[in-house]
Amino acid sequence: MQNLEDIWEEDCVFTAEESDAARFRQGSLAAEDVRGWEILPDVCLQHVFRFLHDEDRCMASLVCHHWHKVMRTPCLWRTRFFNFSGQLFRYGTSEYKSTVGYVHSLGVYLEKLDVCVCPPRTNVVAHRLVQNISGLLSELVRVKAPLHSFSLVRLKLDRTSWDSGHRNSLVDSLIYFLRNGNLKLRSICLNGIRNDMQQGLKLLSALSEMQMCMSPRWHISSLDLRGFFSTAVSVHANHSILHFLQQLPGLTDLGLSYSCLSDELLMALQHRHCESRGKFGRNILQKLSLHCIQNESHHQLVHSSSWESLRINCPDLKVKLTVDQVINGDCLARMLVPGIPLTEFNMTALYASNDIWSPKPLLCFMLPLYRHSLQFLTLDLSNRNESVDEELLELVNVCEHLVDLRVWAFLEILTLGRLLQIRLTKRRLLNKIKVRIYSMTEKEEQQDQLEEVLLPYRQHFPPELNFFAEIYPFI
Template sequence: MQNQEGTPWEEPPAYMDDDSEEDSDDYFSDDSCDLTSVKITGWESLSLVCLQNVFRFLPDRDRRSAALVCRHWRYVMSSPSLWRTRVFHFTGRISKYRPSEHRRAVGYVTYLGCYLERLEVSVFPPHTSLVAQRLENVISEMFAALVSVKAPLRHLSLKGVELERHSWTPKFRYSLVKSLVCFLKRGASKLTTLSLNGMRSNTIQGTELLSAFSACQRRLRPWSTLASLDIQGFFSTSANMNRVTSGVTAMLCDLRNLTSLSLSYSCLSDEVLTILQQSHRGGRWTSDRDGKALQTLSLHCSLNEPHEQMVSGRLWATLASSCADLRVRLSVDRIINKDCLARILLPEIPVEKYSMTAFFSPDEDWSVKPVLCDMLPQYRSSLQHLTLDLSNISESLDEELLELVKVCVRLERLKLGAFLNIGTVGRLLHIRLTQRTSLNKIRLRIYAQSDNAKELADQLEETLSSHQHLPPELSLYATVHTFV
């Protein structure tokens, strides 16, 4: 193995250490295989490509040992294809049994960053300023090393930082954002996928990050390659939404080849829809190069984020006609107000996937029936994936749910958590077997109170036992869950 200067790597560095171990005893657990009849061939006869494919599945500890076996294996272990993908989980904690997160991450990038094409970083949000300091240190130095070695990154994911937490002091927050800005200006030129999900930055720093990325994309015109962008939860819940939407709109002006976009609903506006439509269908942003059509737009709408804005249904219809293959994935979390839902669930949206969590008190004067009977049937010709998690303890929804499944002619996946009658499971299977052949994945969690959970579980087992011969393409899972 060689570092970026080409110096031979005599001893695998200590950062190549991982406490995950594979249990190899199960690899040949098939008793029907008579190993004595198999002609054993030496490892030395395996081709370079075969060894690379085998070594790709090894954890770091085993890779380190394999590199010390012989010169041939050490040569194979230096193949760039083995080091193009890396996943880090940062907690900011110190362990006496493993190398520090700083040592592993910065060491890996320093030695092997010149091969790195896919980097995924998930951060466990800090609870104290000391932990935040450690996280800031490792993330900042890792990104500085990526710039230094000119890592050919094509996929970058940094999730769960949550800068709005009080443990992120202004000093640490400023330092981290500064390092990200530097990277986005100097090291993001080859990115095709960028995810900053859960950054939760304030208005000024979030806009600065978006501006830095926009500047990089402008310099790359017309050769910018970014195809997928995920900025769900990028801004804090207290951010100035007027400035946020302006910053998002300005950035989207420079992304002409975007095919997948994930946003918080709070960032959505008529201006954003207009820019997306113009960017892909002969608008002024495509004067020197035609942009690719937007294919996936994911929106997450949460109760603790602003969602009162009015978005034009006409602009939704225009965007859908401009991008013929557009699929909208909409997630709604704990929003139960009927008027708010009516503003969000416009009939012009080509919703392919809808997820909804609606936990509410029995004392609340709210019904989920308008959503099931009036709003979701608007997407009968486009809805393919439906996920509902409802606490309808005082309201029966069996008939409404079954009718919704009947009218959604393209429904392929159903995931449902609700208070249901056990007989509804049998009726749902009857609909699938007689009417809806495309519904091939069903997941049901039937809520029950503790006093009758055992009885319902027995009824469910009896119902499923009468449907043992289901089509092989149908995947069904149903369980009774005690609702607390």
């Protein structure tokens, strides 16, 4: 792929031979076809160019001066995704040159940038990643990229491949970017950075400063801090984060690790809402996403009264809870207390046959607490030694507003027929159903049985129902 910085120079001159080569590189075109492309309105060309990858866009820009001009339309370059691995490639442009070159030439159009990092396994790769990411952030500041949305995910700074120098350099680069970049960021995602407490608080302080320097018409409305702190940090015991959240009066969408949650944090969110109600409107905090994983701190108790108070003050609040490999019944009971405006629950529980845990209390007693609010439910269970068919059907039967159900579990095939019967007779809002039936036997025989069970229902499927079911060998 050619260097974007070289290709997109304004004073680029095209010869007739270059234009013809680019135009006919896939074979000769009829003259009338060429004329057809030439008379296309710019808006049509822009729509076509949106589907092209960088290499094809570069080649298209060489066709003629008109296409070169259209290719520099800002709407084609407002969104960008970079994936950093830190690896060296024998052929092709390096990660550093391609990303920094892109921002150098087209960063003035960039409004949404997503950066995903493949966590390094060695110190050498970590050092290369530091150079790549720091160079990108520095160039974004230099060109004053008008970013509205910025995402940097999966750094995982708690890995041993990052030494203290690497961590400090990356955090300092991020702070420099937040303090010196544009002041129009509305959405920030720092999911999976895994800072220690000191570095995390430094970054949060920079975010607060950026918010205070923004003009009244700009404010951070979406902030994703899931996995922001290391799993070894008990964040709920440190109240510094409460002060930080109170500095974000326009926040409507917040993502946190469950380790951050406490009664005090919910009170801080409630207090922030009351103070900013007049300035930013009534519907302030609308979505709260919580993520809980096995090796994070999740033993704290958050009382129902705190949830209830927050729900009253934020009547449009919707809570999403994702639980990954937490199968301790007492911990789940502490999380799923009454009063949470829970609209989405996702759980992965892949446990061994000798683990003393049953999903039945979750299905029978905990989740039915939210039968008036639950809309999205995803369950991935390895219940090979215990049937949960009846419990699952009863849960679907009582959840009045369920619209999306995804289940991966050991189930009887006949259960699918009963599930469809509930959908067709009672739960007409439930228009997305995806079921993966784990199996320890031959797939072909069960697949035939599945088709036989579904056959009487298929002719009654309403057009809005998106239904998918499969047999999946569980190894």
